[in-house]
Amino acid sequence: MxxxxxxxxxxxxxxxxxxxxxxxxxxxxxxxxxxxxxxxxxxxxxxxxxxxxxxxLILTARRFAATTSITPPDNMAILNEQRKSRPQSPHLTIYQPQVTWILSSANRITGVFLSGALYGASMLYLLHPVFPSFDSASLVQLAHDMPTWLKGGLKFLFVVPFTFHTFNGIRHLAWDTGYGLSLKGVYVGGYTVLAVTAVSSLYLAFFT
Structure with missing residues (x-):
């Protein structure tokens, strides 16, 4: 050099x-x-x-970045475009379907559904003075006039959450006693709940 x-x-x-x-x-x-x-x-x-x-090399030229003024709406539009390009956090689609977490989620969902149905039916009775024709006798007559396939299908949709939540609740009570907590016991209990739910729901919907 x-x-x-x-x-x-x-x-x-x-x-x-x-x-x-x-x-x-x-x-x-x-x-x-x-x-x-x-x-x-x-x-x-x-x-x-x-x-x-x-x-x-000691003295270097100082460079300044060019700036432009934008309006608040333009600033918000740029920010929204940047947010669209952000990577999304992982969600349920990355997990392998398993009986354990599926039944755990279904137990909570059916519990919310049954609670909402109970409170909703109770609130409808408060509206009876406003809608006098809406009472138990009217609902029974409406169900009687439905075709068999439609009546059975609607009953099945309402019965499945009830039967599943009932039998899965019994399974949870067994866990509270320390029974069925092994990995094999959890899977056997889960498949048993699904089988009993399907059979009992079909019976209650189409044969009662």
């Missing part, structure tokens, strides 16, 4: 040294000047220019 050379007057003037040890109008290697200044003037702290072998 070629050595950098500087004139002796510029260097010694920059560090405040009036006396030099080089003949006038001579050029010397840059690093030699730095070592000479440090050796003969230990109290003088060399300027940053003496630490570099490439003085032309």
């Amino acid at each position: 070629a050595a950098s050379f500087i004139s002796r007057s510029s260097v010694f003037r920059s560090v405040g040294i009036g006396k030099c040890y080089f003949p006038p109008d001579t050029t010397v290697p840059f690093m030699d000047v730095a070592r000479s200044v440090k050796h003969n003037n230990p109290d003088v702290i060399a300027a940053p220019t003496l630490r570099s072998s490439r003085p032309h």
